[in-house]
Amino acid sequence: MDYNEYLRNKGITCEKVITDLTAYRDAHPVTQKKRLPTEMYDKVNLMCRNYMDRLARFEMDYDFIADSDIFKTVAICCLETVTILRSQVINHPIAPYWKVADYEISDFVDIREVDDIQKAREEFFSREIPLKSNVQMNLGVYYYEGRTYVLFIWNHMCFDGGGFKMFWSDFCKNYTEYALHGVPPVNFSVGSREYAEVYRDFDKKTAKKAKMQLANVSPRTKVTFPFTPKNGREKVVIVSRRIPEEYFSRACLYAKSVGATVTDLLLACYIDALGKIAKLKASDSLSVACAMDLRRHIKDLSRIGYTNHVSFMHCAIERKGSDLRETLLLVRDKTKELKNDEFMGLHGLPLLNFAYKNMFYFQAESVVKLFYNNPQMSVSNVGKIEPDLFPLGASGPFDAFVAGAAKNKPCAVMTALTIGGALSASICLRGNEEDRQILESFFTEFENNLKSF
Numbered sequence: 001m002d003y004n005e006y007l008r009n010k011g012i013t014c015e016k017v018i019t020d021l022t023a024y025r026d027a028h029p030v031t032q033k034k035r036l037p038t039e040m041y042d043k044v045n046l047m048c049r050n051y052m053d054r055l056a057r058f059e060m061d062y063d064f065i066a067d068s069d070i071f072k073t074v075a076i077c078c079l080e081t082v083t084i085l086r087s088q089v090i091n092h093p094i095a096p097y098w099k100v101a102d103y104e105i106s107d108f109v110d111i112r113e114v115d116d117i118q119k120a121r122e123e124f125f126s127r128e129i130p131l132k133s134n135v136q137m138n139l140g141v142y143y144y145e146g147r148t149y150v151l152f153i154w155n156h157m158c159f160d161g162g163g164f165k166m167f168w169s170d171f172c173k174n175y176t177e178y179a180l181h182g183v184p185p186v187n188f189s190v191g192s193r194e195y196a197e198v199y200r201d202f203d204k205k206t207a208k209k210a211k212m213q214l215a216n217v218s219p220r221t222k223v224t225f226p227f228t229p230k231n232g233r234e235k236v237v238i239v240s241r242r243i244p245e246e247y248f249s250r251a252c253l254y255a256k257s258v259g260a261t262v263t264d265l266l267l268a269c270y271i272d273a274l275g276k277i278a279k280l281k282a283s284d285s286l287s288v289a290c291a292m293d294l295r296r297h298i299k300d301l302s303r304i305g306y307t308n309h310v311s312f313m314h315c316a317i318e319r320k321g322s323d324l325r326e327t328l329l330l331v332r333d334k335t336k337e338l339k340n341d342e343f344m345g346l347h348g349l350p351l352l353n354f355a356y357k358n359m360f361y362f363q364a365e366s367v368v369k370l371f372y373n374n375p376q377m378s379v380s381n382v383g384k385i386e387p388d389l390f391p392l393g394a395s396g397p398f399d400a401f402v403a404g405a406a407k408n409k410p411c412a413v414m415t416a417l418t419i420g421g422a423l424s425a426s427i428c429l430r431g432n433e434e435d436r437q438i439l440e441s442f443f444t445e446f447e448n449n450l451k452s453f
Contacts, residue, residue: 010076011105020184021077028190031081036098038089038157040195040349041308043356045157046089046096046131047365051374052405053236054156057125057428058164059401060385062148066392067179068111071141074175074185075109079135081188082167082306084158089131093362101134109139117144124151125403125428126236131155148392156405160308161382161415162293165389167306172390179393193307195349201299209343216348218373219316223286224410225377225442226278227435234430236406239439243450245421251453260332262418263290263381265450266425267315267335268328270379270414273445275320275327277438287316289375290335292345311345312375313338324449378413380404385419403428409435412442423450 001009003025007018025031038046048054079086086108087098114120124140137154152164159167166189174185199207243251255265267288274280294309295301315334321327338344355364387396397419403426404415416425425446427439 007076007080012073012076014073014184016182017073017077017178017184017186021080021186024081024186028081030190031083033083034100036084036087036100038096038098039193039307040353040356041310042098042157042193043096043361043364044352044368045155045308046091047368047372048156048374048405050369051411052407053128053430055127055129055153055405056156056161056164057238057403058152058161058168059121060150060168060390060397061399061401062150062392062395063146063398064148064393064395065143065146066141066148066150066175068141070175070179071111071392072105072109074171074178075139076105077174077185078171078188079103079105079108081186081190084193084306085137085154086135088134089136089155089157091131094360096361103134108135108137109141111141111143113143115144117142117149120144121149121151122238125153125238127153129153129155150392156308159306160293160310161291161380161402162295162310163306163308165382165385166301169389172392172396176391176393189302189305191303191305193305195309195353197304198294198297198309198346198349201297206342210346211350213343213347213349214351216351218289218312218314218375219287220373221285221287221316221376223274223278223280223284223377225274225412225438227409227412227429227431227438230409231432234409234432237429237431237436237439238403238406238426239429239436239443240401240403240424240426241443241447243423243425243447247451247453248418248423249421251450254453255328258329258332259336260328261335263379264328264331264335266379266381266414266416268324268331269446269449270377271317271320271331272324272327272449273442274377276445277441280320282320282322284320285316285318286320286377287314287375289314289378291378291380294345297346311347311349312378313344314375324452374411375413376411378411380413380415382415382417385417387419400424402426406430412439 083100086103087100140151142149177183178185289312317330385400400419402415402417406428
């Protein structure tokens with residue numbers, strides 16, 4: 001069967017799309033490979049299966065019914081170009097790799113009308129995607145009461161939150177150009193996924209110094225969330241809160257007035273809320289990791305593919321503080337100190353790369369796990385969602401939601417984003433109903449903190 005006939009069998013009916021997709025693949029040989037290497041961050045996230053379910057979650061909500069046929073056409077073009085999304089992870093002890101697999105579009109996208117969007121959402125976000133699955137991302141496109149809810153769950157080995165935003169922005173541009181102007185939806189990024197792209201825009205001297213940042217000291221803390229002991233019957237638990245714009249904007253203005261950033265504000269509210277449910281003293285020390293998008297070091301994002309470029313800074317404060325405002329000032333001072341380091345976020349990456357490049361994978365994983373300090377508490381701020389960057393046709397989303405991987409207890413990672421000035425924050429955990437109530441109590445305190453400004 002030739003490639004044109006193959007695409008028709010997959011469900012593409014437009015001959016111009018078939019012609020352009022064939023030409024695009026011919027111009028980008030990487031899209032035709034049957035086997036792809038796992039890059040450094042792929043291997044790091046493969047190792048992290050020991051600490052979480054390694055599945056990231058996102059949602060974008062649209063105030064209209066998206067065209068299912070157009071969506072499926074764009075999805076097929078996506079899978080034909082971004083081939084890691086239709087690959088199996090072969091966890092080979094010497095060198096893991098991606099094995100490109102065959103698929104049906106229904107393996108990737110579930111499009112249907114639902115009677116209960118909340119139930120559909122809970123079922124979708126509780127899914128599993130095994131390493132041997134032929135697709136590494138699932139999309140739920142659910143129609144409910146005249147709206148389209150697009151849900152995503154994917155193997156974190158593919159990309160992080162920043163990579164997801166690049167991916168979904170490209171998907172939306174392709175959908176929109178095809179829907180409004182008939183332009184074939186074949187323009188997805190097939191650039192480099194190597195971690196070393198982060199150094200390319202440094203001058204030679206700075207790049208050399210950056211590649212010598214071997215140590216990454218992460219403070220250890222005895223403070224954790226007061227979850228119940230593990231019993232082997234844990235399931236995916238997601239608890240979230242939405243803080244309306246009127247409250248969140250006031251909190252942000254207060255933070256700005258004292259020289260703190262939005263991320264400082266989220267860290268302080270997280271720490272203070274934890275202090276209340278865990279009954280911490282003002283003098284207690286603790287450390288909360290904060291995710292950093294290393295794409296800040298890359299000037300031209302169009303040259304890279306969809307991948308992970310993330311690290312952590314560790315906000316370790318010697319005392320929690322007596323109240324929220326003092327905690328905010330302590331966090332502000334600590335993060336300012338960390339940001340004075342020109343190589344912030346780059347520490348430890350060369351050593352990880354050395355291990356994964358120069359050892360058999362099973363050896364490297366064992367060695368890395370010896371020195372890897374999985375953060376017990378962390379905050380990941382995905383940032384502002386600009387609806388104009390994610391249109392499906394004429395309009396962008398009216399709401400969005402993010403939840404990270406389901407962490408093993410006692411880890412608690414709060415993931416947040418803003419859209420329309422409102423804040424959406426969540427924690428995803430492998431836990432039970434009692435743990436859910438603990439997280440509900442935490443978010444009640446977190447919400448009260450933000451509203452207190």
